[in-house]
Amino acid sequence: EIDMIGSEFYEVQFKGDRKDFYTNTAKLTLELGDWVAVEADRSGHDIGKISMKGQLVDLQMKRKKRNTKKNPLKKIYRKANEIDLKKQEKAISSETNILKEAKKIISKHQIDMKLVDVEVQADNTKATFYYTAEERVDFRQLIKEYSRRFSVRVEMRQIGVRQEAAKIGGLGSCGRELCCS
Numbered sequence: 001e002i003d004m005i006g007s008e009f010y011e012v013q014f015k016g017d018r019k020d021f022y023t024n025t026a027k028l029t030l031e032l033g034d035w036v037a038v039e040a041d042r043s044g045h046d047i048g049k050i051s052m053k054g055q056l057v058d059l060q061m062k063r064k065k066r067n068t069k070k071n072p073l074k075k076i077y078r079k080a081n082e083i084d085l086k087k088q089e090k091a092i093s094s095e096t097n098i099l100k101e102a103k104k105i106i107s108k109h110q111i112d113m114k115l116v117d118v119e120v121q122a123d124n125t126k127a128t129f130y131y132t133a134e135e136r137v138d139f140r141q142l143i144k145e146y147s148r149r150f151s152v153r154v155e156m157r158q159i160g161v162r163q164e165a166a167k168i169g170g171l172g173s174c175g176r177e178l179c180c181s
Helices: 055-063 082-109 140-150 161-168
Strands: 009-013 019-023 035-039 045-053 074-079 114-120 126-132 153-158
Touching (some): 019 035, 019 055, 045 055, 140 153
Parallel strands (some): 019 074, 126 153
Antiparallel strands (some): 009 019
16 A cells, blocks of 8 residues: 655665665655665665656555555655765775675684675765675674774675675676676
């Protein structure tokens, strides 16, 4: 059940393959490709690009069975400004080093998991670490060390091998780019 009272829905794409639906309660004039500051999980904000608007979003939300009554959409705050974009650039450029450091820490703790990617929220307050693992992993110590070392809130998100392929990209057996990326 989609509640469409008084707002427009947009799909916003973030780094790599992550997308989500947002509501434009501020009644901003937004076009495809516009960079926007959006409400992030729990606190802070993130920067993404409008990837879909209008009826297509409504159809996509129906197709994905997105229930906005049970799980309300987060808001688009504003169009991203120069400062937002610079901060986001800084966050993205820090990800490579964080990923390297984080992998070293995993080796040191001898945890049986593979760290695939890290995504730093545009306001530099949170980092999401994407990993694959065969068994259940206890990473309470790892989270403590990550948050101390990188001065961010840490979220660990397990992904499947297919999502891993989408995140890191690559070539399929056909010699073309992977369909999922």
